[in-house]
Amino acid sequence: MSKTILAVDDSGSLRQMVSFSLKAAGYGVVEAVDGQDALNKAKLQQVDLVLTDQNMPSMDGLSLIKALRGMKNYQKVPILMLTTESGDDMKAKARAAGANGWLVKPFDPARLNEVVKKLIG
Amino acid sequence: MNDIPSGEQMNVQVTHLLSNISVHGDQHLAEVESDLVQMDVLLDEAIKKLCASFMAIHRTVDLQQEALNGLLADGLPVSEYAARFEALRGEISQHVGAAVTGLQFQDMTSQLIGRMARHLDGLRDVFGALDVDGLVPPESGNEALRAALDNISDRVTTRFSELEGVVRSTVNQRHMESGDIELF
Numbered sequence: 001m002s003k004t005i006l007a008v009d010d011s012g013s014l015r016q017m018v019s020f021s022l023k024a025a026g027y028g029v030v031e032a033v034d035g036q037d038a039l040n041k042a043k044l045q046q047v048d049l050v051l052t053d054q055n056m057p058s059m060d061g062l063s064l065i066k067a068l069r070g071m072k073n074y075q076k077v078p079i080l081m082l083t084t085e086s087g088d089d090m091k092a093k094a095r096a097a098g099a100n101g102w103l104v105k106p107f108d109p110a111r112l113n114e115v116v117k118k119l120i121g
Numbered sequence: 122m123n124d125i126p127s128g129e130q131m132n133v134q135v136t137h138l139l140s141n142i143s144v145h146g147d148q149h150l151a152e153v154e155s156d157l158v159q160m161d162v163l164l165d166e167a168i169k170k171l172c173a174s175f176m177a178i179h180r181t182v183d184l185q186q187e188a189l190n191g192l193l194a195d196g197l198p199v200s201e202y203a204a205r206f207e208a209l210r211g212e213i214s215q216h217v218g219a220a221v222t223g224l225q226f227q228d229m230t231s232q233l234i235g236r237m238a239r240h241l242d243g244l245r246d247v248f249g250a251l252d253v254d255g256l257v258p259p260e261s262g263n264e265a266l267r268a269a270l271d272n273i274s275d276r277v278t279t280r281f282s283e284l285e286g287v288v289r290s291t292v293n294q295r296h297m298e299s300g301d302i303e304l305f
Binding site for chain 1 (some may be wrong): 215223226228292293302303304
C-alpha cells in the first residue's frame, strides 16, 4: 500500500505541483489549504508524512507542527517545512517545534522525492 | 513648545508632519520598489526556465517519435528500443521537473504582490489621515489649527507604526533555482 503524504499550502498552484510530483513517485497525497484544515484532515486520516508551508491564514506551519506533535499518533511522523523563508531563526523555531527538515521553495520534484523517500521509504 | 510664538509653533508642527510623511512614505515606497524589482527578476527567470523546459520537452517527444518510427520501419524486436525509450522517458521527466520548479513563481510573486498591496493600503490610510476637511472650520483660530495638526500628526504616526509590523518580507529568493534542503 502506498504511503500517504499531507501537503499543506495556501497556494493552490503550489499544492497542485507538490501533489503532481509526489503522486508521480507513487505516493498518495491529501491536500490541505492551511494549518487548521491540515489538522482536521490529520485527525480524520493517519498520514505517513506532513509537508507544510509556513505562512498561511488560520494557522501557520509552526503552529501546525506544535499541534501535531501534541497528538499521540503524530509524535513520530516526519514533518517537513516547504517555504519561501530561509532565515536561521525560523529554522531553529521549526526544529524546536519538532520539524524534521526544511526545504526552501522553489522545490525540484526529484530532490523532494529523494528527501521523502529517505524519510518514509 | 508653549514658550514659542504660535506662528513659529505651527511652522514646527507643519515641518515635523511633512518630514514624517516624507521619511516614512519614502521608506514604504522603497520597499514596494524593491519588491517590484525582485518580482521582475523572478518572473524573467521563471519564463526563461519554462520556455527552455517546454522546448526541451517538445524536442524529446520528437526524438521519441523518431525512435518509434525507426522501430516500426526496422521491425526489430522491441527490446532493442526499450533502453532508448526509457532514456527518453527519463529526459522528459527531467524537463517536466524543471518546468515544475519554474511554475512556482506564482507562489512567490503572489506573496510579494500581497506585501506591496499592504504597503499601498497603509499609504492610502496615511493620506486619508491627512484629510482635514471639516476638521478645522474656516472661522477657527490658530489654536484649533494647531490642535488639528497635532491630531493629524498622531494619526499619521500611528498608521506608519501599524504598517511597519505587518509587512515583513517572507520571500528571500532572487533566483528561480531550487532552494536548499536541510534535514534536522
